[in-house]
Every structure is written in structure tokens, then in C-alpha cells.
Amino acid sequence: MKHPRSTLIGSLCFGFIISFAAVAQSKSEPVINLYSARHYSTDEALYSNFTKATGIKINRIDADDAGILVRLKTEGASSPADVILLVDAARLWRADVDGLFQSTQSALLETAIPAQYRAKQTTEGETWFGFSTRARVVVYDKSKVKRMDVDTYEKLASPANKGKFCVRSGSHPYNLSLFGSVVEHLGDKAGEEWLAGLVANMARKPQGGDTDQIKAVASGECGFALTNTYYIARLMRSTKPEDIALFERVGVVFPNQNTSGTHVNIAGGAVAKYAPNKANAVKFLEYLATKEAQNYFANGNNEWPTVASVKVSNPALLAMSGQAGGAFKAEILPLSVIGMNQVKVQQMLDRVGFK
Ligand code: FE
Secondary structure, eight states: OOOOOOOHHHHHHHHHHHHHHHHHHTTTSOEEEEEEOOOOTTHHHHHHHHHHHHOOEEEEEEOOHHHHHHHHHHHGGGOOOOEEEESOHHHHHHHHHTTOEEOBOOHHHHHHSOGGGBOOOBTTBBSEEEEEEEEEEEEEETTTOOGGGSSSTGGGGSGGGTTOEEOSOTTSHHHHHHHHHHHHHHOHHHHHHHHHHHHHTBSSOSOSOHHHHHHHHHTTSOSEEEEEHHHHHHHHHOOOHHHHHHHHTEEEEOOOTTTTOBOEEEEEEEEETTOTTHHHHHHHHHHHTSHHHHHIIIIISOOEESSTTSOOOOHHHHHHHHHTSSSOOBOOOOHHHHHHTHHHHHHHHHHHTOO
């Protein structure tokens, strides 16, 4: 399934129109201007419940992570953005380093969200907060591939797996972050060899989104593929007979359970550097850490809540982590490391011909 994102140009034009209206309205009616890279229809209820509870209207602009960062830089100090939501840890880190966020002091957020899912604390508070997590896992064709042959990221590049690997574009943030983490664990030389091994093992050129990879594994075109967990969970929870049949052919592996742990990424948010409605923006971030909002992430988009006290009841999440023997072991690596590795990894991808 392709993400229903606006094009950058489309959202820029549309956004400027909304922005003027929003700024004009902000004198009379409480608003926030939200720039969001979340592309999940289940988030609608999340936003409307916030407005119901607080009376604060949300003007939402949708674009992808990269589009939002370009837009914030272009708008500079005249940006109407109050809250930024991004769906990749490295992009959150980049935006922070580029000075696009401002610090938020919130005892509520600091108490609710574990330190590993927040930006580094300074005297002025913290910039970004992670509100949900997703793991990047392997799906494989149970009839053709043995689980033990794909149970680490390293094995995906093994010569024994030639002609079996499918993946979306290597430059997609989900992949750049995963590759940044693997390169950190392996070192530069072995990391680049690993990427070259992945290219050598491809069943087809990188294409489509994560759901397309799962479907291609189920159809027999690919032996195994990389995907974020929420795309699997959507299929697991589907009542459509074709999705149920599709999922029966596919096994799920949380890689590296005996070593570094499975790579986990974050969706999170921050108050924009020049937010005209800062107090409302902080209220919105605090709302995202409430039990109600956290349950939307868990049940609506099948992500793991970052607030530890929120118990997951989503059957697909429980079944998936059950395949990994209950709670799975997640990688612990500073997000700044993954962020800093992005440029290096992109250059490696270019050298090894990973499109
Ligand atoms: Fe996605």
C-alpha cells in the first residue's frame, strides 16, 4: 500500500494558504499548526479528540519527513508551524541539529516518556519526544526459506540467500536508519560489504513500499524482505480473505535476538522553533503521551506505545512479539549515532549500486 502523502509542491502551495488563514485565526480562536509526516488514517480520531478535549483547533499540513524539513528551512522565522511530527529517528535528530525545534519544559512528558525515547536533556528542557515505536523486521516465505537462515540482519547478505531478497528503496528513511545501525555494529568496511551482499542477493530492483514487499514474499516472487511491523499487523488484523491467505504463507522474524537486538525506529514530535502558539503546542505533545492517545498508536496504527505504563492489548502486536518469544529484544543505540551515519550510508549505497 502506498502512503497517501501529498506531493511536496502540492502541500507547499496548499500549506501556505492554510498558514495565512491559521495565523489570522490565532488571535480569536485557539489553534495549532501541525506539520505531520504521519500518514495513517487512524490518526484522525486522535486529532479530533484533542480538539474536543481542549477546544484547540488543528490545522494540519501533511508531507513526508524530508518535505517537512525543507519547508521549515524555507519558511525560516516566518514559519507558522507549531508542532512537527516525524516518523523516523534520524530525521528527528537531523531537524534538531539543524535548529528547527525549540526546547520544551514539561514534567509530564519527562515522567511519561523513557529517556531513550527523548532528545538529550538541556537546562531549557528537551526538543523532541518519541510517542511510538516500530521494529524493522524480516518476513519470509515459509515454504522456501528456513527461519534460521534469515534470523539476523547479517545473514540476509549471505551468499546462500542469493536471489531471494526484496526491499523498498535503500534511501528511504526506514532503510537508512536500519543500515546506519548495522554499519555502526559491523564497522565501515564490513558494513559496506554487507550492503554489497544485500545487492547481490536481490530478487528484483528495490521498488514499492513495505506492504508490497510482504505481498511479493507471499506470492513467491521474493524469499524474504524487510518491513516495519505495523504493515504486518495491518494484514494480520485484516478480515479480507486474500489478506488472511497471504499472511498464512509468511513467517516473521525479529532479527538479532541473540546479539544486538532488533532495530527499532521512533515516530515523535517537537515544538517548532518559531511556533506562534507554543503553549497550545506543548498541550498537544502532552496529549500524545496520555493513555488515550498512546492507545490510538497501539490499536490504530499498530505501533508500540513509548509510555511504559500503557499495556498493549492489540492482538497483532502481541502475536508478533510472541513469535520472538514474548517481549522482543530491541536494539539500544543512541539515535545520534544512527543520525550521524546517514550521509556515510547513502554514499556506501551509491558505491555498491543499492538503488
Ligand atoms: Fe510507514
